[in-house]
Amino acid sequence: xxxxxxxxxxxxxxxxxxxxxxxxxxxxxxxxxxxxxxxxxxxxxxxxxxxxxxxxxxxxxxxxxxxxxxxxxxxxxxxxxxxxxxxxxxxxxxxxxxxxxxxxxxxxxxxxxxxxxxxxxxxxxxxxxxxxx
Numbered sequence: 708x709x710x711x712x713x714x715x716x717x718x719x720x721x722x723x724x725x726x727x728x729x730x731x732x733x734x735x736x737x738x739x740x741x742x743x744x745x746x747x748x749x750x751x752x753x754x755x756x757x758x759x760x761x762x763x764x765x766x767x768x769x770x771x772x773x774x775x776x777x778x779x780x781x782x783x784x785x786x787x788x789x790x791x792x793x794x795x796x797x798x799x800x801x802x803x804x805x806x807x808x809x810x811x812x813x814x815x816x817x818x819x820x821x822x823x824x825x826x827x828x829x830x831x832x833x834x835x836x837x838x839x840x
Contacts (some may be wrong), residue, residue, distance in 0.1 A: 755824065761791055762820040762831035769796055769818050770835055778814075778837055785821070794822045803836050812839045 765788050773780055780798070788794040796818065803813040816835040821828055 758822055758824055759831065762822060765791060765794055765796055765820045766818045766831060766833045769798060770833060773816060794820055796820050813837065814839055
């Protein structure tokens with residue numbers, strides 16, 4: 708009994724393998740694109756948080772300096788921060804006015820730190836209310 712065996716031609720099988728490889732490469736490319744996008748966004752977030760953290764540190768440092776000077780120092784406007792290039796600091800003292808009670812015998816210190824990031828100006832501000840002497 709002689710049976711005929713069915714053989715697939717090799718060029719067709721090789722063609723099928725190439726299509727499978729192309730589909731696999733396409734799927735892998737899409738997955739890698741998502742991963743790379745996530746990593747780059749993470750790196751940008753780290754850089755933004757680094758500058759924000761620096762701004763917080765500068766503002767708290769300027770507040771501590773003001774307290775050491777016994778709450779008496781002239782206002783400053785956009786003064787460069789020598790320790791951190793690209794950062795400026797402003798300090799202003801005004802009379803504090805409460806939303807419901809109006810003016811009180813207190814002052815409000817406002818410290819604002821500004822910096823440039825990706826073509827736009829960013830800022831961080833803190834306020835401190837203290838009694839008038």
